[in-house]
Amino acid sequence: MQLSDERLHAFLCRVQKPARYVGREWNSVTKDWETAAVKLALCYPETYEIGMSNLGLAILYDLVNQRPEFLAERAYAPWVDMETVLRAEHLPLFSLETRHPLREFDILGFSLQHELNYTNVLNMLDLAGIPLLACERTAQDPLIIAGGSCTYNPEPLADFFDLFVIGEGEDVLLELLEAVQEWRDDRGPRATRGRQELSLRLANIKGVYVPSLYQVHYNPDGMIAAIEPTTEGIPSRVRKRIVPILGPVPKRPIVPALQVVHDRGNVEIQRGCSRGCRFCQAGMIYRPIRERPVAETLRAIDDLLACTGYSEVALVSLSSSDHPGIGEIISQALARHAEDGLAISLPSLRIDSFSVHLAEMIQSARKTGLTFAPEAGSQRLRDVINKGVTEEDLLRTTQAAFASGWNRIKLYFMLDLPTESDEDILEIARLIREIRAQGRALRDRAVNIGVSVATFVPKPHTPFQWTGLASREVVERRQGLLREQTRLRGVELGWSDWETTWLEAILSRGDRRLGPVIYRAWCAGARFDAWSEHFRPDLWRGALAAEGLDPGFYAHRERGEDELFPWEHIDAGVARRFLWREYRRACEGELSPDCHAGCHDCGILTTLAEERTGVGKGAWGCP
Amino acid sequence: MTMLGEGVQRLRVTFGVDGPLRYISVLDMGRLWERLLRRAGVPLAYTQGFNPHPRLQFASALPVGYSSECELLDLWLAERMESAEFAARASDQAPQGLTILQVEEVPLRAPAPQALVHAAHYRVRLWTEAPRAEVERALGQLLAQPSIVRQRQKKGHLADYDLRPLIQEIRYVSSAGGCHELYMILRAGAEGSGRPEEVLNALGLQGTQYTIRRVRLIWGGNKEALS
Numbered sequence: 001m002q003l004s005d006e007r008l009h010a011f012l013c014r015v016q017k018p019a020r021y022v023g024r025e026w027n028s029v030t031k032d033w034e035t036a037a038v039k040l041a042l043c044y045p046e047t048y049e050i051g052m053s054n055l056g057l058a059i060l061y062d063l064v065n066q067r068p069e070f071l072a073e074r075a076y077a078p079w080v081d082m083e084t085v086l087r088a089e090h091l092p093l094f095s096l097e098t099r100h101p102l103r104e105f106d107i108l109g110f111s112l113q114h115e116l117n118y119t120n121v122l123n124m125l126d127l128a129g130i131p132l133l134a135c136e137r138t139a140q141d142p143l144i145i146a147g148g149s150c151t152y153n154p155e156p157l158a159d160f161f162d163l164f165v166i167g168e169g170e171d172v173l174l175e176l177l178e179a180v181q182e183w184r185d186d187r188g189p190r191a192t193r194g195r196q197e198l199s200l201r202l203a204n205i206k207g208v209y210v211p212s213l214y215q216v217h218y219n220p221d222g223m224i225a226a227i228e229p230t231t232e233g234i235p236s237r238v239r240k241r242i243v244p245i246l247g248p249v250p251k252r253p254i255v256p257a258l259q260v261v262h263d264r265g266n267v268e269i270q271r272g273c274s275r276g277c278r279f280c281q282a283g284m285i286y287r288p289i290r291e292r293p294v295a296e297t298l299r300a301i302d303d304l305l306a307c308t309g310y311s312e313v314a315l316v317s318l319s320s321s322d323h324p325g326i327g328e329i330i331s332q333a334l335a336r337h338a339e340d341g342l343a344i345s346l347p348s349l350r351i352d353s354f355s356v357h358l359a360e361m362i363q364s365a366r367k368t369g370l371t372f373a374p375e376a377g378s379q380r381l382r383d384v385i386n387k388g389v390t391e392e393d394l395l396r397t398t399q400a401a402f403a404s405g406w407n408r409i410k411l412y413f414m415l416d417l418p419t420e421s422d423e424d425i426l427e428i429a430r431l432i433r434e435i436r437a438q439g440r441a442l443r444d445r446a447v448n449i450g451v452s453v454a455t456f457v458p459k460p461h462t463p464f465q466w467t468g469l470a471s472r473e474v475v476e477r478r479q480g481l482l483r484e485q486t487r488l489r490g491v492e493l494g495w496s497d498w499e500t501t502w503l504e505a506i507l508s509r510g511d512r513r514l515g516p517v518i519y520r521a522w523c524a525g526a527r528f529d530a531w532s533e534h535f536r537p538d539l540w541r542g543a544l545a546a547e548g549l550d551p552g553f554y555a556h557r558e559r560g561e562d563e564l565f566p567w568e569h570i571d572a573g574v575a576r577r578f579l580w581r582e583y584r585r586a587c588e589g590e591l592s593p594d595c596h597a598g599c600h601d602c603g604i605l606t607t608l609a610e611e612r613t614g615v616g617k618g619a620w621g622c623p
Numbered sequence: 624m625t626m627l628g629e630g631v632q633r634l635r636v637t638f639g640v641d642g643p644l645r646y647i648s649v650l651d652m653g654r655l656w657e658r659l660l661r662r663a664g665v666p667l668a669y670t671q672g673f674n675p676h677p678r679l680q681f682a683s684a685l686p687v688g689y690s691s692e693c694e695l696l697d698l699w700l701a702e703r704m705e706s707a708e709f710a711a712r713a714s715d716q717a718p719q720g721l722t723i724l725q726v727e728e729v730p731l732r733a734p735a736p737q738a739l740v741h742a743a744h745y746r747v748r749l750w751t752e753a754p755r756a757e758v759e760r761a762l763g764q765l766l767a768q769p770s771i772v773r774q775r776q777k778k779g780h781l782a783d784y785d786l787r788p789l790i791q792e793i794r795y796v797s798s799a800g801g802c803h804e805l806y807m808i809l810r811a812g813a814e815g816s817g818r819p820e821e822v823l824n825a826l827g828l829q830g831t832q833y834t835i836r837r838v839r840l841i842w843g844g845n846k847e848a849l850s
Contacts, residue, residue, distance in 0.1 A: 005642065006834075009645075009688075009834060010832045012646060012688070013688055013832070013833075017646075018646035018687065018688065019643070019646035019647045019651070022642075022643040022646055023643065024642060024643035024718070024719045024720065025643070025718065026658070026659075026718040255658060255718075257643065257644060257647045257651055257655050257718065258646075258647055258651055259650070259651055259654065263654075305661070306662065307662065308658065308662070309657070309658030309659060309660070309661035309662035309716070310658060310661075311657070311658075311661065340661060341669060341675055
């Protein structure tokens with residue numbers, strides 16, 4: 001049953017930012033509910049403002065709704081005030097477009113981008129009146145699925161999801177919807193039996209991982225002995241999906257009426273990254289590199305501006321200045337839209353003077369701030385992480401930025417990178433002081449240096465997946481050391497809170513035994529764990545203790561070369577032997593140059609060879 | 624970009640706000656209009672400076688949650704455009720909840736509408752268990768008070784203010800099926816604006832739900848509407 005305007009209005013008078021819950025934005029798609037063969041609710045387990053800034057969901061919303069027989073709507077995590085209203089009024093969580101309760105959809109597809117959103121997933125299911133555990137759901141309940149970067153280690157959520165999509169969702173989501181439609185055509189709508197059979201059928205789609213069809217065996221020491229399919233015909237490893245050629249940019253993206261985090265148009269210009277930074281999960285899991293041609297990009301920008309009215313477009317990629325045609329894209333787009341004052345933003349710039357040149361092109365009038373990520377303070381440590389940036393590169397770049405008129409520079413560093421010592425921290429402080437002096441010489445006292453120091457969390461499918469997080473004492477002492485050394489006018493230092501890092505480290509490389517922990521934490525009241533005002537680490541400590549699990553086992557333990565990881569059966573296309581080799585090279589401080597300089601045999605060329613054949617011109621290939 | 628701070632033509636748009644757009648702030652409404660006009664290809668005049676933006680002026684911010692049939696927006700164009708053409712193009716690009724009711728040209732240097740607004744009319748629908756007689760009695764008592772001290776957020780803290788002088792008139796209009804309709808004329812502008820939900824709270828009725836619709840803005844040019 002749909003929720004009426006009048007009824008909703010009465011509830012919305014009691015919450016902050018009620019526009020989060022009403023939909024009907026420009027370019028949103030409201031399809032006929034009755035005639036849609038398969039109904040999908042795209043769910044983001046964070047607020048509307050954060051979820052609406054996610055490009056992946058915008059792409060899938062557009063793709064699914066282009067198919068006449070399918071329908072895709074949206075739902076976000078209701079903020080705590082709205083949760084109170086929903087529970088008090090016994091109102092089930094509903095979609096934005098037609099305001100149908102989520103449990104009336106055929107499929108709920110969650111985007112998992114951050115471990116600290118996990119309790120919001122449980123909360124959304126509960127608010128929707130859907131059993132949280134996959135094994136307790138019946139054929140009357142929607143299929144609960146997920147995609148996104150967190151599904152490269154889906155194990156902590158294995159109990160709650162019917163299936164995970166590994167890799168890029170564009171093709172596989174449509175295949176899934178088709179398979180569900182077919183199954184229903186065979187069985188009648190919402191057949192009361194056969195959920196098991198449906199799972200089996202869907203598990204045969206490439207890139208689909210059905211956790212209930214796998215069993216994990218543990219050793220007495222708690223480490224994993226084996227992960228194996230329980231049913232014949234199920235692949236022992238699930239390989240990620242990719243699109244060999246980047247699909248079209250969404251033609252008519254939704255223009256939110258409420259200001260969202262990234263309140264602008266997005267054009268993805270490149271997927272994947274050739275730099276091989278060893279800490280970076282995105283750089284490993286989004287391989288191979290695929291570029292959008294210049295002409296197509298320019299057309300996409302034109303179309304986007306015409307149908308949204310945005311005045312700002314972000315050229316999205318993991319390293320925007322690496323696109324071979326980036327200069328041409330920027331100059332042509334600016335020339336074509338000079339009349340209407342187009343602003344271009346580049347979310348990620350590498351550290352070189354070319355980047356400063358690009359920044360100058362896009363900010364001829366405004367010099368708001370320029371962001372660079374040296375990641376580590378010492379050359380030794382930058383080599384460990386394979387950042388491929390020298391101090392000279394950095395100083396030349398900041399010099400160029402100050403010389404071009406920028407007063408504000410933002411620098412990203414990481415703390416607790418593998419092999420880090422106090423000296424590396426002192427080097428961060430020295431760099432900051434040097435850059436500050438540079439700026440003061442050129443720009444006087446107006447210089448402002450924002451420094452953000454995030455504590456590094458080792459991620460699956462990266463060369464650092466074997467390393468442990470340092471103890472709280474070490475991390476906080478080094479944070480203090482850095483604070484002491486950078487107490488300077490015009491320097492603003494920000495750092496990550498220990499408890500948040502700790503939980504992210506546990507969940508990132510956790511196994512199935514964490515399912516009950518997440519469940520307990522949620523039952524005790526955990527939600528919006530990424531928000532400091534709501535985060536309750538005590539609930540998590542209690543949940544871990546109640547399950548008899550040692551947080552250190554997950555967060556701090558250095559793993560052995562041959563240890564089986566909880567994500568061993570998830571194949572990101574990058575070989576484990578490559579990651580280990582990179583880890584060893586890291587410990588030796590040896591650089592592995594950009595893929596453009598030579599192949600490091602990461603495995604992607606062979607594992608995804610099939611995706612290259614028959615595609616023809618424009619298909620991906622390594623540099 | 625047309626860097627004409629002044630513009631060559633000024634249009635005054637009367638528009639209605641309903642449905643989903645009741646829930647956005649005036650800042651969001653400004654962004655929404657800017658995008659709408661860019662989609663419509665209207666030749667907007669931009670302010671000069673480091674961060675050029677189109678010149679848009681609302682007469683009075685519509686509080687979040689209210690619907691309206693009388694919002695006023697002044698905007699400046701870099702090239703002349705017929706009012707009817709503007710209305711047609713803008714209507715094509717208007718999201719659900721926004722209705723363009725009237726477009727008229729005003730002199731470039733006419734005073735800003737927000738400086739002239741001094742009152743607003745509201746139609747308030749109130750759902751409460753209280754019978755009509757009780758609502759009317761509460762209204763009568765409220766209006767009989769010489770002052771009604773209430774609190775509101777001011778620069779981050781609560782401050783006392785007197786609601787009574789902000790009330791020009793309140794009429795009980797009708798009742799049907801537990802819904803009472805009231806018509807309120809409240810002061811608006813720099814010296815303070817009365818808010819209908821403040822009046823409702825001051826009435827002290829239990830368990831009420833309501834909708835508020837702004838139906839008329841009274842400003843310099845149309846004082847006659849005060850009747």
